[in-house]
Amino acid sequence: MAVTDRAAVVSAPQTPRRRRLPAAAPILLLALTALLLGIGNFLAPGFAAPDNVLQLLKLSSFLGIAAIGQTIVMLTGGIDLSIAWVITGSAVVFTANCSGADGNIAPAAALSLGLGLAVGLINGWGVTKLRISPIVMTLAMNNIMLGATLVYTGGTPSGSSGPLVRALATGNVGFIPAMVILWCLLTAVTVIGVRYTRGGRRLLAVGESPRVSFLTGSNNDRVVVAAYAISGLAAALTGILFSAFSGASFLGMGDQFVLPTIADVVLAGTSMFGGRGGYGGTVAAVFFTTILTTVLVIGSIPQGVRSIVYGAAVLAAIIVQRLLSRRDDTGQ
Amino acid sequence: MSIRRLQFAGSGPVLVFAVLFLVVVALKQGFSAFDLRSLCVNAAPLALIALGQFVIVLARGIDLSLGPVASVAGAVMALTITDHPAVGIAGPVLIGIAAGLANGLSVAQLRLPPIIVTLATMSIWQGIALLVLPDPGGEVPAAYQALTGGFSSPFMGVAGLVVFCLVAGWILRTRFGLHLRALGGDEPAARLSGVRVSRVKLGAYVLGGVLAALGGMYLAVATSSGSPTVGDSYILTSVAAVVIGGVPLSGGRGTPLGVVMGALILTITGSLLYFADVSSFYQSIIDGAILLAVVGTGSARDWLRDIARMGPWPSRTGQPS
Known part of the structure; x- marks a missing residue:
């Protein structure tokens, strides 16, 4: 998928591409988020109070950081299914090596981020050099990480994160949660990186048309490998922070992140086929889906119905997007 | 692609399974x-669901809701x-048909991307x-177990898998099957040759849904009960079985025999570790490695040759194929 060339496949002349969608999707999502906050406030007074909104943002930030990588990979036309067990694996490595001491944070975090980076590089290598489709490559790496994590832990993860990281994941700076500040910084870096740097423009170009990008002198393979490497790093960072937030690492802790990151990236209007979109919309989508889930929980809706509503909301959102854009986007 | 390579594309999964099977036989003496019966009965639900995935992948789709x-x-059956x-x-x-529709x-x-549509319906x-x-x-009377082909006679399990292959093979020989593969091979060309693209795609998803429902019924009969989460482990495993069975996710090519072999390969790795007295923790590493080996060996050879010929700078780096 990553290396197919849409421009070469579609030979018929096309209507000019409409650009208003990327802006429309996040605005729609933010409007729906405001509506949900209103409903939440009705169900539980104080839900939309600034304090609580900040807590909700903190809750969203873990998914948000994992979604940075997914966004960047999907901008190249790829997908990263391996983040589930990269998150779990790096969290397990982090807590085991940190064992609750601040002094161990640096080496443990370096080991954990190195693991994420390594998996990302292998994913990128497989997708570019071996030309394996991203779904298969990252699915296989996910399996390998799953097994490796089980072998490494012997089935029971151990240790805990140092108090410093725990303060970052759960504490406040003034009245703003530290995680929200971190997420804002990472968001700024990502948005500026994708929009305004040469690397970001190459990323969009590779997703839009690999051939044109190649002819303009870009080393496509290097761009794609970098995208998967960033995804691996983002997943490892999520694992470290989420294990500190939860108090410990546990097996399967990363599973809840994979499909929501993909759904959020697509909800934000980023094309499955690469080239269009950015991280700003993903932030809105992450916040929207987190609040949706929270509202359903406080409305004491049973889990089965929550799952149906979540799926229906994602389906409705992409149908609305399709009707808004009316662009023939069947290229695969 | 030459005819010789096409033939090899079909026999690869059989070969991999044969090797794994011989290793198990050797280990277990x-x-x-x-x-044999338990291998076939364990592989049958995955084989059915993977055949459903196969039909959809042939038409260049993917279904995470199977x-x-x-x-x-x-659950409904139980x-x-x-x-x-x-x-x-x-x-x-009927549930399978509705899901496929x-x-x-x-x-x-609506021309929505399959992976995100089925991600949403998966959640639903x-x-x-x-x-x-x-x-x-829930409860499924034991009398139905005779139908699953595993419990009355050892060779019924094998017969069940053979029947799956034959039925799926027959479907591919119909006009629908031909159009399905034409669609996966080259959609614009198929459209120009008169294939009703959206109807064939719809048919693929409905057939996939029905096969997944049959897989669920098989599970219910084999375990005499239902479970709300029993199918979750098949979401990505069915994709893996299809790919290990030699079917590219870009569609158009592949055989039911390969897919059933893919299901058997993913099932036999469990027994392999058990008889080799290795922790079952290693199973997913082996599954992942097999998946990569199946899809990556050909291109890995090309890559190594490029490296050997041109030093560390393969000339076509990043060039879209």
Whole structure:
């Protein structure tokens, strides 16, 4: 998928591409988020109070950081299914090596981020050099990480994160949660990186048309490998922070992140086929889906119905997007 | 691609399975009829769901909702079949058809990307499964177990897998099957040659949904009960079985025999570790390695040759093929 060339496949002349969608999707999502906050406030007074909104943002930030990588990979036309067990694996490595001491944070975090980076590089290598489709490559790496994590832990993860990281994941700076500040910084870096740097423009170009990008002198393979490497790093960072937030690492802790990151990236209007979109919309989508889930929980809706509503909301959102854009986007 | 390579594309999975099978036989120093039966019975639900995935992948789609559809089908069967046998059989099949229609209409008519549509319907069917049957339970009378082909005679299990291959092979020989593969091979060309693209796609998703429902019914019969989460492990495993079976996700090529072999390969790795006295923790590493080996060996050889010929700078780096 990553290396197919849409421009070469579609030979018929096309209507000019409409650009208003990327802006429309996040605005729609933010409007729906405001509506949900209103409903939440009705169900539980104080839900939309600034304090609580900040807590909700903190809750969203873990998914948000994992979604940075997914966004960047999907901008190249790829997908990263391996983040589930990269998150779990790096969290397990982090807590085991940190064992609750601040002094161990640096080496443990370096080991954990190195693991994420390594998996990302292998994913990128497989997708570019071996030309394996991203779904298969990252699915296989996910399996390998799953097994490796089980072998490494012997089935029971151990240790805990140092108090410093725990303060970052759960504490406040003034009245703003530290995680929200971190997420804002990472968001700024990502948005500026994708929009305004040469690397970001190459990323969009590779997703839009690999051939044109190649002819303009870009080393496509290097761009794609970098995208998967960033995804691996983002997943490892999520694992470290989420294990500190939860108090410990546990097996399967990363599973809840994979499909929501993909759904959020697509909800934000980023094309499955690469080239269009950015991280700003993903932030809105992450916040929207987190609040949706929270509202359903406080409305004491049973889990089965929550799952149906979540799926229906994602389906409705992409149908609305399709009707808004009316662009023939069947290229695969 | 030359004809010779096409033939090899079909025999690869059989070869991989044969090697793994021989290793198990060697480790266990024998292979009883019981082992054969349990291997086939364990692989059968995955084979059915993977065949459903196969039909959809042939048309260049993907369906992540097949596992949860299987859960719902099995749950409905386990809840109803004791009192209303007709509902217990027809209900799950209708559920499979409905699931396929919903996915197929979204993909074929609205032209939404399959992976995200089925991601959404996956969540919906997981929710429905929890509503239908909040906890594992229900009952399927033991008499139905004869139908699953595993429990009366050892070779019925093998026969079941052979029947799956034959039926799926027959479907591919119909006009629908031809159009399906034409569609996966080159959609614009298929459209120009008169294939009704959206109808064939819809058909692929419906057939996939029905096969997934049959897989769920098989699970319900084999375990005499239903479970709301039993299908979740098949969501990505069915994709893996299809790919290991030699079917590219870009569609158009592949055989039912390969897919059934893919299911058998993913099932036999469990026995392999058990008889080799290795922790089952290693199973997913081996599954992942097999997956990569199957899809990556050809291109890895090209890559190594490029490296050897041109030093560390292969000239076509990044060039789209």
